[in-house]
Amino acid sequence: MAQLAWLVPLFPLLGFVIIGLANRNLSKSVTTLIGSGSILASFVVSLLLFFEKVSQPTPTTVHLFDWITAGNFSAKFSFLIDPLSTIFLLVITGVGFLIHLYSSGYMHEDDGFRRFFAYLNLFVFFMLLLVMGDNFVVMFVGWEGVGLCSYLLIGYWFENTDYNNAAKKAFIMNRIGDLAFLIGIFLIYQHLGGIDFNTAFNITNLANLAKGNPSAITAITLCLFIGATGKSAQVPLFTWLPDAMAGPTPVSALIHAATMVTAGIYMIARSNALFSLAPLTQDIILYVGLGTALLTASIGLFQNDIKKVLAYSTVSQLGLMFAALGVGAYSAGVFHVVTHAFFKALLFLGAGSVIHGMGGEQDIRKMGGLRQSMPITFWTFVIGTVAISGIPPFAGFFSKDQILAEILAHKGIGITAVAMIVSLMTCFYMFRLLFLTFFGNFRGTQEQKHHLHESPLSMTIPLMVLAFLSTVGGFIGFPHGIGHEMGIHHWLDGFLAQSVVITPNHFTAGQEWTLIGVAVGLLAGIIFWAMKTYVTDGKIPVKDSEMEGLQKVIYDKYYVDETYNRLITKPLNQISSGISNFIETKIIDGGVNGIGHFTKWLSSGIRTIQTGNVDLYFFAMTISAMLILIIKLFDK
């Protein structure tokens, strides 16, 4: 079965080609059928692969063809099917299918319906390559490919200049990370002799390098991590993701929440053999992850655009995943990728449903009281909110609990407290969002109120499925301590053991219960506070113009964009203009033309001597002869 793994990316590729080529000749329903059907087909194959790996976890390599070969360098187009990749395959195709289905409803009135599905299929194709490649170069193909699709989909409404700018920004920021990734690949080739995972993660190779040249491993892992900060929107390359919300909402759900932005987590988990040997890099990952989580969670507290809140929340959750990787808890990081894909996709799609119902409105200050008119959206959104906040027994609880426990075990209470604060902030801004959107009185226009409606089934079915997954999805990673007592196995750790290092479990059931108790108590307090503020007291966030002080600084995202603009974009433009207008035209071309003018001047000078006056020639000759004689005399 594993040998048929190439079918998984083939279906979306075919979908893309068929929809792309046929374009105007396809009806919308046929487009939906092909677009969503291709992903469903991939999902079915992924499921089969997954079950095969459950019973037989040894990795399988599927070789397709030799791709780039030069001297000793060889990058083959091959796939690696192992527990780690199958988990990602399931998430990508499973959540991907639901989002495709949802899009058929959400985008129904859009003129570019087919183009949208073509791009979406292409995205899934590249995303699958990214997680299936058996070497860093194929991973890089997927890596840049999803970047392209992200660019195309953020700027999907291409008449709008702001959207185009957001798309361009995303692509360029990603490319900064990609350069580091490339250099990381070159380093791996140089120091480990090959870029396929088998060679690069070979234990003897790595042990030799760790002994002989440990800084090389640090350099490799740092380069890879910088690559990851681009794709997964971490400090300092995170500012493109909130802007990326310019794309249609299903895109935000699929690309900018559930799948593409987790590519960095996948890459590091995949390379765990390398990262485990680089303690310095691991620490950097931990602190960058936590720092990003804290920074962006705080921004999320004050945002009033429903999608912006979710965007900052995504960056923040990704930060937590990186923090897990930073303490070597790869399995916990991947676990959170999975649960996060469920509830964040759910929340984004829910937000999309709200925006759809509100006729395009995204400002939560102009919503309120939507729970009566959009009951399915409301209830599923509640489940998503509860899940992301980490309330047991919903999905987010298990994965977040495991991350906190791992950080606590490795780095002590101080660092864990930071992660805890992030969790509490998450809980606050999510409930703030929930209350402001669905509770209280409706604050929109009369016309909006008149049009308010629940979304069609094509949109609500995905919501319900995702809500179900957000509810029970966490049980695949039941906590070790308690599970041991109850006889429930931490299934995911066991499954991933073939692919990543599993950190031993440190906690007894008692400690585990304490951790849970503290977390739940604090969360309850936060929810209560949010409820009092936004429901009981009915407070509405102030208008943009009335913001002041710290609130304004945070609302304006700490002016990070402005700083980048001043430090990088503007100087680059100024330097470029300087080069173009001065160095190029005046100095270099000026110099070249100068030589030309000099030659001309010299020859016209010489020409004046050529007078044709024989007396003058004779005179010059005599003088010259005399001079030579005199010099000869003095020479002796």
Add this chain to the structure above:
Amino acid sequence: MITVLLIFFPLVAAILLLAVQGETSKRIAFGLSLAELAIWFYTYIAFKTNPIDASLSLKKAWIGSIGASFAVSTDGISLMMTFLTALLVPFIILSSFKGKYSNVFYALILLMQTALMGVFTATDGLLFYIFWELALIPIWFICLIWGGEHRGMITFKFFVYTMAGSLIMLLGLLYLYFQTNGSMGRSFAWAELVQAGKALSETEQGYIFWALFLAFAIKMPIFPFHTWQPDTYVVAPTPGTMLLSGIMLKMGTYGLLRWLMPLVPAGVAMWGKTAMILSIIGIIYASCIAIVQKDFKRLIAYSSIAHVGLIAAGILSWNVEGISGAMMQMIAHGINVVGLFFIAEIIFNRTNTRQIAELGGLRQVAPQLALLFLIILLGSVALPLTNGFVGEFLLLNGIFKYNIGFAAVAGLTVILGAVYMLRSYQSVMLGDTNPRTENVLDLDLNEKIILIGLSILIIGMGVYPKPFMEISQPAIKTLLETVKN
């Protein structure tokens, strides 16, 4: 013999073409260039069957008294270069707009093809030089007769600049020639020149390095010898620009690979690093200018300087990865730059402006143009699974092997390339239309054929580069070993 056919068939074709008048000349020229492409395929098959097949090379005494012979040969590297030439000329002819050009124009293109084929296959120094100079003449006429504003002054500068480089190269070759001392006396044969070069002192090799490098650097061009290029590219008629950028500049990179690196290894050891630094400065320098460039055609010209700088740096790194990357990128750059200039021509033809700021919204009125432009753009910014990626990846890998810092700086092209290409794509194609662009027509059949053909090449070579990589691998190995021994 096949190689000789490959060189002189276009010459015969050019002469035939002089007898044809009017509109049909384009069609006939196109047919003849296709025949040349067929001859190339025949060469390729012969090479595949037996890479050292006798029919691939020819050596005939020519000017016996000075030891110059008519010696041409096709090895893997030459085969890639002749492929580029044979492949692009039909595209270039087909892309010339109706009614603008006469039969002489097409004859000159074919004459040019003869010279290029000669440059890429000559194994005799004097013959190489003669073909090298011959290539300058048709393109000069093309620019002078069919060029745009200020063409007189600009082509004069172009001519003098490149001519100066060539003369210095001739001096270098002559110096080497006078050191040869084979069994048959002095000789211009490549192998003899290689032996003579090796025997020279470091300082002498250093001088010859610069004599040859200068000629190649001007041709490509490499910073700071590039200032003839943007003006010339802009003023030349677009088919001329395509010839210059798609094929002719590869004379410089090919020269570097075949006629510089193996000839003076000690000179390379001494000055290679300096040359590489110039190439890499050029990448960043030209990219920066492209970022603020207002004229679309000029922007492509500068992007070409950036790309060619990377190719040169890869060759100078002198390892399998770098050279293989250079071979791939020479083909890829040729295809992509011809595509980009054609796009520029299409847009100019419809809107009468090359100013990026005056365009916009073309995506709305010409979606096919937008899509095909995007594919070519992706090849140009080296997105994986396009032809640009294979070359750029290997080039950077080769440069990395040579010096990590160089690779990091050269690698900025990955970012800067995206900056200037996306910026121009956005202002030309996206956003809202304006009075200038709102009535633009989408592609006609002829344009579609060209751009789809190029796009297929871009993706095909990116997905399955193996057949191309295989052609040059053994020749690269041989070349590297020649220098080692």
